[in-house]
């Protein structure tokens with residue numbers, strides 16, 4: 279902290295205004311709390327790491343939360359609904375299809391570019407009188423005392439808040455400063471992300487295809503394009519990243535097949551190394567941990583952001599129901615961490631299990647996988663269980679995820 283700069287006092291300081299931190303700030307704008315958001319890179323900046331050109335599959339629970347935050351109308355204009363999910367194992371007989379109409383829901387999820395979400399969240403945040411946005415500014419150190427968290431900033435005055443929220447991503451400085459350990463499991467896989475234009479219209483189908491070199495997710499996108507998440511070993515990823523467009527498309531075609539006809543064009547490619555990070559707890563003294571700071575997952579099931587948004591909706595509800603209480607009080611933070619425990623544990627285990635199951639090259643396991651997909655395809659209860667997951671995974675859902683207002687009369 280620079281010695282001359284007087285520290286600003288806030289009820290809640292959210293460090294990180296990415297996908298999850300900005301959503302929390304918007305939820306808290308309904309409460310009588312002084313909230314500050316510190317974000318290193320403003321959303322308009324091309325280098326913003328959260329609101330980049332990646333596409334994210336938003337679940338129906340996320341849709342409800344965004345409706346409650348008043349941003350869904352803007353997001354849905356540029357979102358592509360997923361009407362069907364097709365799962366297959368390359369070279370095996372098994373495949374499975376989950377269909378939204380059969381499940382009696384309009385869509386299994388919605389695909390949208392992260393930058394669209396960022397624009398909608400920040401546009402609305404800038405209209406909230408109680409939310410102070412400090413950006414660009416980076417938190418460089420955090421110190422926890424009995425009464426508050428002191429944050430040093432590069433690019434702005436220091437801050438003192440009764441509650442600090444770590445929304446600063448997988449390598450969270452705030453989590454570390456609060457003394458919460460995070461285990462990290464490197465999958466030794468890299469996701470190659472880009473948009474591809476196929477000959478045939480995707481017809482709102484999302485494809486998840488398991489191949490010997492790793493899973494390929496192909497998500498429906500606007501203008502007939504599809505979003506690709508191609509998981510490969512780091513060496514293979516580096517190799518395909520270096521290919522010219524035509525050989526890249528030829529290799530992708532061979533791995534994905536011809537369900538969408540010829541793959542014609544590919545936009546800029548970005549590579550993400552994949553790891554599982556899991557904080558030992560979602561809270562610490564005067565600190566709540568949300569989003570990728572609490573858990574960073576493999577994108578195989580497309581659930582990381584959806585889970586992180588439930589962290590934000592839950593924390594907002596705990597704060598809403600504790601008005602008059604110290605927002606950084608130990609009992610309140612324990613309620614938040616306890617509520618999140620089951621959902622986190624179940625989804626991390628499910629996602630990690632999926633990565634391992636489809637990563638096993640052993641022939642009997644491959645055969646069983648194929649059989650599993652066939653059985654799944656024949657089982658209406660299994661499919662409806664899977665489609666219900668798009669609302670939330672395990673445990674009690676926060677009000678916003680159930681389509682109820684955060685504050686006000688609740689039935």
Ligand SMILES: Cc1cc2nc3c(=O)[nH]c(=O)nc-3n(C[C@H](O)[C@H](O)[C@H](O)COP(=O)(O)OP(=O)(O)OC[C@H]3O[C@@H](n4cnc5c(N)ncnc54)[C@H](O)[C@@H]3O)c2cc1C
Nearest residue numbers: 294296297298318328335417447569570580581582583584
């Ligand atoms: C390839 C890939 C595909 C994915 N696909 C899906 C999907 O389909 N569906 C899904 O649900 N999830 C998906 N995810 C997961 C999803 O992207 C993450 O869960 C989500 O981005 C987490 O958001 P966050 O706001 O918690 O963290 P981040 O996105 O990491 O944002 C952290 C923010 O904090 C800021 N920051 C960091 N440090 C500081 C500091 N010291 N001071 C100030 N600001 C700071 C950063 O600038 C950034 O804006 C995917 C992830 C990957 C890698």
